Amino acid sequence: MTNIPPSENSYVVDQESATEMARLIDQDAMVSRQMGGLFPPDIDQGRVHDVLDIACGPGGWAMEVAFEHPDKHVVGIDISQAMLEYATAQANMQNLQNIEFFFMDATASLEFPAASFDLINIRFIVGLMWKEIWPELIKECKRILRPGGILRITDTDDALIGANSSEALEKLSILVTRAFYRTGRSFAVDEWANHFGLTPMLSNFLLEAGFTNIREVPHMLDYSAGAPAHFSHTHNLEVAMYLIQPFLRNAGIASQEELEQLYEQMLIDLRQDEFFGIWTFMSTYGEKSA
Incomplete structure (x- = not known):
């Protein structure tokens, strides 16, 4: 697979x-x-013994799997030393003997032998992937899956935002999608499209790589005022929209002053009793032919 220049953080x-x-x-x-739940409800978990979580971050999903399924061997990989150290420390604290974490780049060749895993999980990596890398990653996943193994990709077409009632949040969403387009992360055909165009591509990528029994499962998270997920996801957005500002500024999308003004207005809007918002994402998964 194509390696990203080590001097460039994807x-x-x-x-x-x-x-x-x-x-x-x-x-x-x-x-x-x-x-x-942690796994698709329509798979035979009895056939899943070795699990890989790509771009695992601080290891949340991987450790939940290891805790709930002590019979399964779980591996998480990431390029963040801080997150890997945290995940390893947490696994040790919980005395999880069936999980390991490794430094590994999802945009390069995966350092595992062929047919090593029964299930590979990938969540929300659109923020680290150039669009040309997607087919290569999926082919690499197929290589390290056993026959009958499952690859599941869960991702989104916007900056965690979806449809909402905040003008400031909508403008921030457009700025993010424009920056993704300019930096080669978006499949949209126009810079002003308010989406990444990723999720419609995933099933075709799996099909072209030779996966079978491909399924698409949409998910909808209501984070409107008063909804159960309101606090958790609005806090998620507050942090994400703050941390992404240097990326937007460096992409030439907006000035720091413009970003700060939109961010402050977003904070106000999210706290309004009449705020509504629905974020959508999708899981696409298929099987390696036996």
């Missing part, structure tokens, strides 16, 4: 940030609740 925020680590821990728990 992630849109500081991958070693403790604030980003805390955000990802909370987001992992929120997303798993919204998805109704």
Whole structure:
């Protein structure tokens, strides 16, 4: 696979940030609740013994799997030393003997032998992937899956925002999608499209790589005022929209002053009793032919 130049960080925020680590821990728990569990409900978990979590971050999903399924061997990989150290420390504190974490770049060749895993999980990596890398990553996942193994990708087409009632949040969403377009992360055909265009591509990528029995499961998270997910996701947005500002500024999308004004107005809007918002994301998964 094509290696990203080591001098260039592909992630849109500081991958070693403790604030980003805390955000990802909370987001992992929120997303798993919204998805109704750790695994797709229609797979035979009895056939899943070795599990890989790509770009695992602080290891939230991986450790939940290891805790709930002590019979499974779980591996998490990431390029953030801080997050890997945190995940390893947490696993040791919980005395999880069936989990390991390794430094590994998802945009390069994966350092595992062929047919090593029964299930590979990938969540929300649109922020670290150039669009040309996606087909290569999926082919690499197929290589390290066993026959009958499952690759599941869960991702989104916007900056965690979706449809909402905040003008400031809508403008921030457009700035993010423009920056993704300019930096080669978006599949949208126009810079002003308010989406990444990723999720419609995933099933075709899996099909082209030779996966079968491909399924698409949409998820909808209501974070309107008064909704159960309101506090958790609005806090998620507050942190994410703060941390992404250097990326937007460096992409030439907006000045720091403009970003600060939009951010302050977003904070006000999210706290209004009449605020509404629905964020959508999708899981696409398929099987390696036996």
